[in-house]
Amino acid sequence: MAGAADDGAALKFSQELVHLKDDRTGSELGIGCKVTRTVTLKNNLERSVRAQLVVRDTQLGPGLLQVIGPRGRFDLLNDQTIKVRFTYETQHHGDQSMFIDASFDSFSRPAASLEVFARPEPAMLEGPEEVDFGAVPTGAMSLRQVTLSLPRLPQGQGPCKVNVAFLGQSGDSSFLVERAMSGKLHTLMPGRKLTFRVMFRPMGADESERLAILRFASNAFDGEKQVVLSGRAVRR
Amino acid sequence: MQVLRTSFRTGLGSALLASLLLAGVSFSRAVGQEEPPRIRFSVDRIELVDDTSGGPLRIGCKVTRSVALTSQHNRSLKVDLRVRNAQIGPGFLHVLNPRGQFDLLDEQSLTVRFAFVTQKHGPQSMFIDAFVGGELRPTATLEVFANPDPAQVEAPDEVDFGFVNPGSAAVRQRLTLRLPEAPAGQGPCRLRLRVEGPAGDANFALEGVPDDGFVTLAPGPAQRVTLLVVFRVPEPFDRAEKQAVVTLSGDGLDAPRQVLLKGRLLVDPISFDPPAQLFFSQYELSFARTRVGAESTRTLVVRNNTNKPLTVIVRYQLGVQPPPSVEAPFFGLPANESSFELPARGTRSFDVVFRPPGPRGLGYRLESGWYAGPGAITFTPLTFFGEGFVETGPVRQRGQ
Numbered sequence: 001m002a003g004a005a006d007d008g009a010a011l012k013f014s015q016e017l018v019h020l021k022d023d024r025t026g027s028e029l030g031i032g033c034k035v036t037r038t039v040t041l042k043n044n045l046e047r048s049v050r051a052q053l054v055v056r057d058t059q060l061g062p063g064l065l066q067v068i069g070p071r072g073r074f075d076l077l078n079d080q081t082i083k084v085r086f087t088y089e090t091q092h093h094g095d096q097s098m099f100i101d102a103s104f105d106s107f108s109r110p111a112a113s114l115e116v117f118a119r120p121e122p123a124m125l126e127g128p129e130e131v132d133f134g135a136v137p138t139g140a141m142s143l144r145q146v147t148l149s150l151p152r153l154p155q156g157q158g159p160c161k162v163n164v165a166f167l168g169q170s171g172d173s174s175f176l177v178e179r180a181m182s183g184k185l186h187t188l189m190p191g192r193k194l195t196f197r198v199m200f201r202p203m204g205a206d207e208s209e210r211l212a213i214l215r216f217a218s219n220a221f222d223g224e225k226q227v228v229l230s231g232r233a234v235r236r
Numbered sequence: 237m238q239v240l241r242t243s244f245r246t247g248l249g250s251a252l253l254a255s256l257l258l259a260g261v262s263f264s265r266a267v268g269q270e271e272p273p274r275i276r277f278s279v280d281r282i283e284l285v286d287d288t289s290g291g292p293l294r295i296g297c298k299v300t301r302s303v304a305l306t307s308q309h310n311r312s313l314k315v316d317l318r319v320r321n322a323q324i325g326p327g328f329l330h331v332l333n334p335r336g337q338f339d340l341l342d343e344q345s346l347t348v349r350f351a352f353v354t355q356k357h358g359p360q361s362m363f364i365d366a367f368v369g370g371e372l373r374p375t376a377t378l379e380v381f382a383n384p385d386p387a388q389v390e391a392p393d394e395v396d397f398g399f400v401n402p403g404s405a406a407v408r409q410r411l412t413l414r415l416p417e418a419p420a421g422q423g424p425c426r427l428r429l430r431v432e433g434p435a436g437d438a439n440f441a442l443e444g445v446p447d448d449g450f451v452t453l454a455p456g457p458a459q460r461v462t463l464l465v466v467f468r469v470p471e472p473f474d475r476a477e478k479q480a481v482v483t484l485s486g487d488g489l490d491a492p493r494q495v496l497l498k499g500r501l502l503v504d505p506i507s508f509d510p511p512a513q514l515f516f517s518q519y520e521l522s523f524a525r526t527r528v529g530a531e532s533t534r535t536l537v538v539r540n541n542t543n544k545p546l547t548v549i550v551r552y553q554l555g556v557q558p559p560p561s562v563e564a565p566f567f568g569l570p571a572n573e574s575s576f577e578l579p580a581r582g583t584r585s586f587d588v589v590f591r592p593p594g595p596r597g598l599g600y601r602l603e604s605g606w607y608a609g610p611g612a613i614t615f616t617p618l619t620f621f622g623e624g625f626v627e628t629g630p631v632r633q634r635g636q
Contacts, residue, residue, distance in 0.1 A: 009344075016347055017302075017349075056335070094298055095298045095299075095300050095351065097300065097332045097333075097349070097351065099332070099333055109336065109337065109338055109339070110334075110338075113333050113334060115332065115333055115349060117300070122454070124458075124459075129460075129462075167446075170443035170444040170464060171408060171443050171444070171464045172408060204404070206401060206404035206407075207401070207544070208400070208401060208404055208407045208543075209407075209408070210408070211408040211409070211410065211464050212464070213443065213444040213462060213463070213464060215444065215446075221454060222424035222452050222454050223424055223451070223452035223453060223454045223459075223461065224446070224452070224461070226444070226461065226462050228410065228462050
């Protein structure tokens with residue numbers, strides 16, 4: 001470490017932490033938003049080094065944080081400063097930290113680390129909590145449309161796009177969700193709707209209330225979004 | 237000892253001690269002994285509170301904090317940070333940066349950043365130990381303390397199926413869970429749900445629980461998780477009430493919660509009170525022996541055991557006693573072939589009067605059929621029975 005500058009770091013980012021926020025409003029990012037930022041990296045050594053930037057994801061999956069440039073190994077001259085440009089895409093809500101580590105020459109340990117931090121708010125799907133088919137004669141069929149959407153909020157206040165997965169249905173088998181929903185991952189943007197049809201066809205003489213639950217998961221919130229289906233059979 | 241204490245309280249004592257220490261350090265350097273590594277965190281203990289409110293954390297919160305780690309050593313040290321969790325399981329406290337072994341230069345100050353996720357309520361301490369080189373004991377330790385409040389889960393005390401119709405294989409009811417109090421920063425609460433009962437889960441089951449058996453309950457008055465409780469209808473003639481409990485447990489709760497499940501097979505959509513039930517669907521209302529010319533009254537309560545309104549039609553038939561030509565001496569009942577409405581789970585009362593006619597004492601039996609509908613029309617028989625007697629005076633002896 002001979003020749004290191006007074007501040008002790010061979011390489012140094014212009015800041016240790018970048019808290020990503022919306023460009024226009026300054027508010028926290030939404031889900032599925034992609035932002036690009038630039039910081040600088042300085043060589044504090046009194047000699048040229050061959051540096052490298054590596055993305056380190058501590059808790060998240062790969063591919064969210066990407067260094068646009070410089071990529072691969074690059075030369076950083078004595079006292080030189082270089083711009084480091086990166087993109088980050090939020091894919092779920094809550095605190096998330098990733099790092100860009102800068103190392104040089106043959107040192108495997110990073111000489112400097114930049115934390116990229118985001119705190120997207122959760123966003124719930126808007127849609128009915130329950131769809132009641134009412135009284136339907138035994139053997140007859142009743143159709144309803146169920147629509148899910150994302151709240152339309154000012155840019156930066158809400159999600160950019162979220163993924164919605166239909167997890168399946170539980171309960172009475174008199175209810176049937178259209179085939180197109182099953183097992184699919186749907187992308188939803190604010191203002192756009194996800195509409196699907198549900199059929200209720202009660203069989204048997206039992207006149208008690210029939211119930212089923214549709215379950216949806218998303219990267220925008222914890223737990224599940226549920227739609228309860230209810231209906232009653234009546235004799236023809 | 238007293239003299240020593242006194243001297244240490246004085247400036248002279250302190251100066252003497254400092255001189256001795258300095259002399260020791262100089263001596264150890266002179267003979268080439270290694271100076272013990274000197275690094276320290278900017279604080280010894282950090283208590284985690286909610287970022288927004290400044291209040292205690294809630295279950296499921298994730299907070300990120302930074303402290304400084306400073307070297308006061310006169311040369312570069314190789315340091316690594318390890319998390320030590322004294323009371324709770326791993327995975328709650330993560331050192332985000334720096335990770336692995338790193339160099340801490342002479343007089344250098346480095347930012348240590350860590351994240352903590354609350355998954356249990358109550359006081360909890362974890363530690364970040366800074367180890368230098370091959371040292372076996374940590375050179376510096378940071379205590380990370382949190383005391384999250386337990387989650388306030390809202391659940392019903394019971395799910396009562398009442399009487400279920402024998403015509404169906406299974407019936408369902410909603411079980412809704414909420415976490416209505418949502419202070420800023422509160423995260424979701426994970427709950428495990430389990431059905432326990434004398435017959436295991438033979439009579440009741442839960443539907444809508446994720447495959448891993450855990451339900452994630454997001455905080456907020458508008459948030460809820462709805463599950464379906466399935467009551468498998470018992471076999472015919474199995475009239476006993478079935479019971480089980482759903483137990484909700486999780487690190488976020490201060491104690492497991494239980495929701496009672498109960499239900500029984502519906503045999504009679506209506507039942508009568510107070511008559512004794514003789515056998516399945518056989519009821520009898522008996523009056524005490526009543527003197528001819530007097531009357532006896534009993535209140536008959538007709539009860540709707542179902543969760544839907546019923547129309548009840550009553551039909552009468554005189555029993556074998558007395559002969560059919562004699563009018564029944566029971567009054568206050570609905571007229572023959574008349575009907576009345578019973579709301580769901582509702583009751584209707586009749587003050588039934590037994591007035592035995594003269595001139596002789598006899599037993600009277602009135603049989604009635606109570607037809608409840610709509611839907612599956614069922615028939616519930618009820619028999620009224622009363623006995624009249626003639627009061628006689630004392631027998632006069634011949635010749636008296």
